[in-house]
Amino acid sequence: MARAQTQFESFHRQILFGYDSSKELRERRDALLEDLKNNISEDAPPYTTFTQGSYALDTGIHPLGGNPDMDIGILFECTPDEHPDPLVLKKYVRDALVRHNRTVSIRRPCVTVTYTRDGDPLHHIDLAVYSSNAAEQTQIAWCRESTPLAEREWKPSEARELTEKITSRFSGTDRDQFRRCIRALKRWRDEKIGHKNTPSIGLTVAAYNWLEPRTDSLDGKPIDLHAIRDLVGQMLARWIGTRLHVHLPVAPYSDLFERMSDVQMDDLKNRLMELRDALNEADAQADTHEACKILRKKFGEDFPVPEKSDTTKQASPGVSTSGRSA
Template sequence: MAYAQTQFEKFHTEILLGFDESTTLRERRDALLNDIKNCISSDAPAYKHFMQGSYALSTGVTPLNGNPDMDIGLSFDCSPDDYEDPLTLKKFVRDALTRNNRTVTIRRPCVTVTYFKDGEATHHIDLAVYSSNSDGQTQLARGRESDPKAERVWDASEAEELTELIVDRFEGDDRNQFRRVVRALKRWRDEKIGHKNVPSIGITVSAYQWFSPSYDSVEGKPRDLIAIRNLANQMLANWNSSRLEVKLPVASYADLFERMTQIQMDDFKSKLETLRDALNEAEAQPDTHEACKILKKQFGNDFPVPEKADSTKKTSAGVSISGRSA
C-alpha cells in the first residue's frame, strides 16, 4: 500500500499561499487600509476591518494564473436603513483608494483593487462592505454602478461568523490535515475544472461538513490520501439527483453551487469520481513512485514524484479515523 504522505506534505508546502508567501499582499493590504483611514470622506460612518476568505481560514492556494488575492471586510457602524442605496458606502471606499498605481473597481459583491505589471494583473485585493441591521446581523452591500436601483441591495452575510465556525471546527493535527486537504482539492479543481467553475468556498464548506481526519492506526501518522478520498466519497454520496447542494452554515444559508450550470455540475461529478478512482489506484500501488505518478496526473506538476529507488518502502496498512475533531 502506498500513501505518499511525504509527497502530499511537500505538495502542500509548494502550493500554499500563507502568511510567509503573501508579503506583497500584506503590504498592499496595509497601504489600502491606511489610505481608507486617511482619505475616506468625512461623511462616511466609522468602520472596522477584518480578514475574511481563504487567508483568514489558512486555506489559500497559489493560483495557476499568478494573480493571488486577499479578502478584507469593512464593517461600517450604520444600519442598512441609513443607506438605502448600498452603493453610497462602496463609493466612499472606492474614492478613498483611487490612485494612479492601481485600478479600483466597484464589483457587485465588493470593491476590487488590482495591481498590474507590464499590462498583466499581478495580484488583487477585494474589500467587502458591510453594515448591521437592527438585529445585529451583518448585511453585505451588493451592486455595481451600472445596476438599476432595484438590484442594489443589502444581503444577509455573516462573514466573521463563518470564519469562526470553520477555524474552530477542528484542532491541532486534525485542523492541519483539514487545511492540507482543502488546499489539495482547490489545486485539483484549478487543474481539472477551472477556478471559476467550482467556487472555493463550496469546496471549503464541503470539507467543513464532511471531512474526517485520517491517521495510521499503528504510528498515528496522518494519511492525507485517505482523508481526501473519504471526503470525495462523502461529496459524491450527497449528490442529490443531478446536483450537489452545499449550503452556508450561516446567513445567507445559500447553496454555494447554485450558480453552476448543469453541464458544469455533471463535469464536476465526473471528475470527482475520476479523482476518487485515482486515489484508490494510487493507494493500491506497492511502490510510492508509481503511486505518485498517478497522483501527479490529478494534482498537477507541483505534486512530487520520488525516484523509484527511493520509494520502495511499503507503508503500514492500518488506517483509522481520528475522533479528535473540535
C-alpha cells in the same frame, strides 16, 4: 500500500499561499487601509475592518497563472435603513483608494483593487462593504455602479461568523490535515475543472461538513490520501438527482454551487469520480513512485514524484482511522 504522505505534505508547502508567502500583498493591504483612513469622505460613517476569505481561514493557494488575492471586510457603523443605497458607501471606499498604481473597480460583491506589472495582473485585494441591521446581523452591499437603484440591495452575509465556524472545526494535527486537504482539492479544481462556477468556498464548506481526519492506527501519523478520498466519496454520496448542494453554515445559508449549470454539475461529478478512482489506485500501489505518478495526473506538476529507487519499501501494516475533531 503507498500513502505518499511525505509527498502530500511537500505538495502542500509548494502550493500554499499564507502568511510567509504573502508579504507583498500584506503590505499592499496595510497601505490600502491607511489610505482609506486618511482619504475617506467626512460624510462616511465610522467603520472597522477585518480579514475574511481564504487568507483568514488559512486555506489559500497560489493560483495557477498568478494573481493571488486577499479579502477584507469593511463594517460601517450604520444600518441599511440609514443608508438604503449601498452604492453610496461603496463609492466612499472606491474614491478613497484611487491611485496611479492601482485599478479600483466596484463589483457586485466588493470593491476590487488590482495591481499590475507590465500590464498583467499581479495580485488583487477585495474589500467587501458591510453594515449591521437592527438585529446586529451583518449585511453586504450588493451592487455594481451600473446597477439600477431599485436593484441595489443589502444582503445577509455573516463573513466573520463563517470564519469562526470553519477555523474552529478542528484543532491540532486534525486542523493541519483539514487545511492540507482543502488546498489539495482547490489545486485539483484549478487543474481539472474548466469553468469558474465551482467556487473555492464550496469545496471548503464541503470539507467542513464531511471531512473526517484519517491517521495510521499504529503510529498516529496523518494519511491525507485517505482523508481526501473519503471526503470525495462523501460528496459523491450526497448527490441528489443531478446536483450536489453545499449550503453555507451561516446566513444567508445559500447553496454555494447554485450558479453551476446542470452540464457543469455533471462535469464536476465525473471529475470527482475520476479523482476518487485515482486515489484508490494510488492507495493500492506498493511503490510510492508509482502512486505519485498517478496523483500528479490529478493534482498537477507541483505534486512531487520521488525517484523509484527511493520508494520501494514495505508498506505500514497499520490501517486508517478517523481522528477526533475539536
